[in-house]
Structure formats: structure tokens, C-alpha cells
Amino acid sequence: MVEASMESWRARVDAALAVALPSPDTSPQRLHAAMRHAVLLGGKRMRPMLVYATGALFDADAARLDGAAVAVELIHAYSLVHDDLPAMDDDALRRGQPTVHVAFDDATAILAGDALQSLAFQALSLAPVEPVVAVQLMRTLAEAAGAGGMCGGQALDLDATGAATTLTVADLERLHSLKTGALIRAAVRMGALVGGADEARLALLDRYAAALGLAFQVRDDILDVEGDSATLGKTPGKDAAQSKATFPGLLGMTEARARLDELGHAMTDALASFGERAAPLAALGEYAIRRAN
Template structure:
């Protein structure tokens, strides 16, 4: 059952993303084509799937969840476009395809990222929910995207390159850079479904562990994976002297940390019982994924 729903939602989100993006044949054509390239060439769609999974847990309609799902994926896509730029990670491969600045040019990549970010908030503003809920959705996404979330985490990541941070500092970095948008995805879905403060707190605990687990697994795959399977450049972290969990605590300890985070996730979902089966499945996918 969880696998069937995830497959259905992947089809739904891909269709919704295609509808949301501007027509690549319309002017400015190069910018529109770059936006399509950034969003529609694959991806795990983890964040929109979390929106649907947490929202339907509380009875939210898929129609009300479409907007937040699209928005969170657009923010994620914009962050990858900018992260791949020469001024950041300078990567040439993303999702098995040339990165946006390679396929187009650097100026177009910057503008494409900016446009995707703006479009995300426009879509949330049109979400068919109560006004008070819409404001909460906008605040949640803005907080996760800015200096208190993803952008702040990226700044910490830049500062940490070539250094050896403490484990606490590394976990804070990734709680912002990777975890903030994952927590926002889970919270936005739950807000659409009218979750209680206690339920939101429990889901925040799940999502915080999920975000960190995603990064720990990513760091392990950067060592153990290959570029063809990963769809991005393998070994990039070591080549750029990035602070990672394996470089700081070793591979075995990183795997143990992943097991601990899995326990935290399952414990947080336990009171929801079978209703949280899709969130449980997404947790398992995160800790077991090979790309």
C-alpha cells in the first residue's frame, strides 16, 4: 500500500510541476528552458512526497497539498541550481544530466534559481486553504529557505570547508542546509490537515531525524557510490575537503548514527500507528537508498 501511494504521488507531483512551470516556448525562452531543465529531469521527489504523506495522515485532500508539494520541490530545485554554480560547489553533473550553468550559462542559472524561488511562494499564496493556514505555510517555507534554514546552512558549509568542525557543529550545519526544508515539507502537509501542536511537535522530531539521516546516508554514498548510480559526481566531498560525517567520525560510526536516527524516526511515528505507514516507508527509503 505505501509503495502504491508513493508511485501515485510521484506521477501527480511531476504533472503538477510541469503545469506550474512557464511555457519554454514563451519569452524569455532561455530562462524558461533552464527552469524546466532544473526541475523536470528526474529526482527523488522526497520533499513533495513528505507533504502528501503528512497531509493525508490528517485527512487533508490531495488538491490542498498540490501547491505546497510543488513549492517545496521548486525551492529544493533552486537550491541545487545555485549550489552547483562555480562560486559554490562547481559541479557539472546533477541527476545524471549537465548542471544548469553547464547546459546554459552561469547568468541564466542564477536567474533560473531566483525565478524558481519566487514561483514557489506565488504557488503557496494560491493554495486553497483557510487564510490563517496559508499564512502559516508561507512562514514555514520562508523560514526553512532563508538564513534560519537552507541559506544559513549553506553559509556554514562554506565556512566549514577545509576545517574539522565538532560533531555538534556538523549536525547543526546539516539541520539547516538539508533538514530545514525536509522539516518544512512535513509541517506544511500537517498544517493543511489541521494537526494539533502536540502532533506537529512529534512530526518535527521525525522530520529532524529524517533530514539528518538523509545527509549521513548522502555522505556515505559519496564514498561508496559511483557517479552513474548517484547521478552526480561521486567523491566530490573528499576532493573539495568538505566536512562530512565519515571524515569526522568514520564510516562505521556514521552507519551507527544512521541506525540511531532510524530508531528516533520510528519512535516518533509509533503513536500514529498504521496511519503513518507512508512516512515510515519514506524513512526506510532514506536510510537504505543507493542514490
């Protein structure tokens, strides 16, 4: 049942993304092609599935969740396009394909990222939800994507490049709670807002999402050490090459794995009161700490 729901949500958001993105046959074709390259060539779709899975807790109709699911994936895609640029992490491989600046050029990649960000908020503006909910969704996503969220985390990450020996675990957790965690928390919150969740349930779901976001990054750091490009779909070993602080680097691999287990228990505790209805969220949490790419 859970696997069927996941496949249905993945297919649903893929179809919605294909419709939301501009046609590569219309001008400016190069920009449109770059946007589609950034979004449609694979991806886990973790964030949109979190939107659908959380909305399903409250029996929200999938059509009311589509706008938030599309928007959060477009913001995620834009962040990856910019993150891969030579001025940032300078990566040539993403999802097993050339990164956007490699497949096109730096300027087109910058414009594609900018356009994906604006398209995300356009998608939210078209969502069939009450005006007050639409405003809540836009505020949630804007806060998660901005200086107090993802962009702020990226700035901290750039500042920390080459500083692997000076950051503490607390510093690293704060960095990733912004860079990776903010958008994951936003995905969960948007699904709950569409579903009409009360403050108590929003708080429980935020606890779940905070643990999930951190677990996702701890696992990412482990995979950067242990993975290969064929499995990961991106270049491994980048963190060590750039002398970035990582959880295995600060804690050691054994303690990093123990931290993953702790975060798994935290997710389970946060979801306990929702019972079996939270099975899809629990499965996404389990995937985050066990994934191979």
C-alpha cells in the same frame, strides 16, 4: 498500498510541476527552458511526497496539498541550481544530466534559481486553503529557505570547506540541520498544517522530520564515498576533494552507519503513536537511510 500511494503522489507532483512552470515556448525562452531543466529531469521528489504523506495522516485532500508540494520542490530545485554553481560547489552533473550552468550558462542559472524561488511562493498563494493556513505555509517555507535555514546552512558549509579537521560532530549536525534538514522539516510541517494537526502532533512530526533530515545527509556522505556517478547521478568524491567535514570523515564509516541506525529508531519512535496510518512516512524514512542514490 504504500508503494501505490508513493507512485500516485510522485505522478501528481510531476504533473503539477509541469503545469506550474512557464512554457519553454514563451519569452524569455532560455530562462524558461533552464527552469524546466532544473525541475523536470528527474529527482527523488522526497519533499513533496513528505507533504502528501503527512497530509494523508489527517485525511487532507490531495488538491489542498498540491501547492505546498510544488512549492517545496521548487525551493529544493532552486537550491540545487545555485549549489552547483562555480562559486559554490562547482559541479557539472546533477540527476545524471549537465547542471543548469553547464547546460546554459552561469547568469541563466542564477536567474533560473531566483525565478524558481519566487514561483514557489506564487504556488503557495494559489493553494486552495484557508487564508490563515496559507500564511502559516508561507512563513514555514520562508523560514526554512532563508538565513535561519537552508541559506544559513549553505553559508556554514562554505565556511567549513577546507576545514574538515576543525569541525566537531555537533558543528556538522547543526550545519546540516539547516542546509538539508530545514526544508525536510518544512515539508512535513506544511502537510500537517494543511491537515489541521494540533501542537502535540506537530511536535512529534518535527521530531521525525529532524531525524529524517539528518539521516538523509549522513547517507549522502556515505554515498559520496562509496558511490559512482552512474548510480548517484552526480559527481562522487567531491567532499574529500574539497576537504569538507563529513560524517564518515569525523566518525569513521562504522560509526556513521551506527548513527544512521540510531536516527532510524528515532523516526520510528516519533511515529509510533500514529500507527499504521504513518506507514508512508515510515517508508520514506527507511528509504532515506537505505537509498543507493
